Amino acid sequence: MGYVAAAYAVTLLGIGYYWWTLWVRRSRLSRQLGQTPPREGRG
Amino acid sequence: MGLGREGESAVGIETVFQLGILTAAAVFLFFALKDEGRDRWLAVGAVAVLVFGVYAGLFIAGTDRFQGPPQRIFYVHVPAAWIAFFAFFLVFVFSVRYLVWREERDDVWAHACAEVGVLFATLVLITGPIWARPIWGVWWTWDPRLTTSLILWLIYVGYLMLRAYMTDPDQRARFAAVLGIAGFLDVPITHLSVVWWRTLHPGPVVLRSGGMSDLPPSMHIALWSCLLAFTLIFVYFVRKRTAIERLQARAEAARAGAGG
Numbered sequence: 016m017g018y019v020a021a022a023y024a025v026t027l028l029g030i031g032y033y034w035w036t037l038w039v040r041r042s043r044l045s046r047q048l049g050q051t052p053p054r055e056g057r058g
Numbered sequence: 059m060g061l062g063r064e065g066e067s068a069v070g071i072e073t074v075f076q077l078g079i080l081t082a083a084a085v086f087l088f089f090a091l092k093d094e095g096r097d098r099w100l101a102v103g104a105v106a107v108l109v110f111g112v113y114a115g116l117f118i119a120g121t122d123r124f125q126g127p128p129q130r131i132f133y134v135h136v137p138a139a140w141i142a143f144f145a146f147f148l149v150f151v152f153s154v155r156y157l158v159w160r161e162e163r164d165d166v167w168a169h170a171c172a173e174v175g176v177l178f179a180t181l182v183l184i185t186g187p188i189w190a191r192p193i194w195g196v197w198w199t200w201d202p203r204l205t206t207s208l209i210l211w212l213i214y215v216g217y218l219m220l221r222a223y224m225t226d227p228d229q230r231a232r233f234a235a236v237l238g239i240a241g242f243l244d245v246p247i248t249h250l251s252v253v254w255w256r257t258l259h260p261g262p263v264v265l266r267s268g269g270m271s272d273l274p275p276s277m278h279i280a281l282w283s284c285l286l287a288f289t290l291i292f293v294y295f296v297r298k299r300t301a302i303e304r305l306q307a308r309a310e311a312a313r314a315g316a317g318g
């Protein structure tokens with residue numbers, strides 16, 4: 016069972032980690048531009 | 059049905075797994091609800107389907123008679139591989155478009171698809187050996203499918219490195235497009251490696267030629283729900299990644315303007 020737990024944990028952690036990096040990069044750029052994060056989905 | 063073999067008590071393990079799923083769902087929902095507009099609902103939908111897919115993979119799908127519980131890794135490993143292939147196909151398409159029309163937008167989309175594709179390819183390369191250890195007795199072997207998958211991953215990591223280290227934007231976009239097209243050649247080789255060569259890696263089990271499947275319905279539920287979840291996550295991540303690229307361009311333009 017440890018193998019199954021490891022595989023699912025790695026998958027969820029990998030997705031979560033990448034999501035977090037996107038969030039950090041977007042927040043940093045928004046701060047640089049002196050604004051709140053813009054609404055997405057326009058292009 | 060459940061995680062353990064027949065007759066084996068797995069109540070404790072099931073509780074741990076359920077708590078893990080709930081924790082991941084809570085963290086992901088936190089990020090999703092912080093988003094705005096259409097992306098918020100895309101993210102919430104992706105998290106909901108992912109939670110169901112993981113639950114189905116762990117609890118709804120029956121335990122494989124031959125492999126036992128490690129077969130459940132299939133429900134995250136295979137969809138991740140399909141999404142990685144799809145992402146690299148999109149890199150190929152956007153790269154061709156960029157070389158033909160020289161639209162910066164195509165270069166941005168190719169970059170975003172490559173980055174998210176590498177994420178899923180990385181998950182494939184980690185979950186594969188975790189499955190191989192209990193089934194084959196080794197973490198890794200230089201089997202054609204494994205070797206071509208590793209080469210594929212290295213090609214697209216190289217693609218991202220090329221983009222990171224080149225400074226001239228036009229040259230970077232052109233070189234990346236050429237690599238995005240050439241690198242895609244490894245995708246059909248990887249996919250067909252189990253047919254072309256003798257390999258340890260299992261052959262196609264979802265759809266054989268003639269449209270027949272070896273999987274029972276409960277396994278199909280887990281597989282397709284995970285595939286849907288990964289697809290939604292892929293779309294969401296690519297949208298966020300392209301938005302970051304646009305913000306980056308604005309920040310660079312603002313810096314250039316402030317500098318003179």
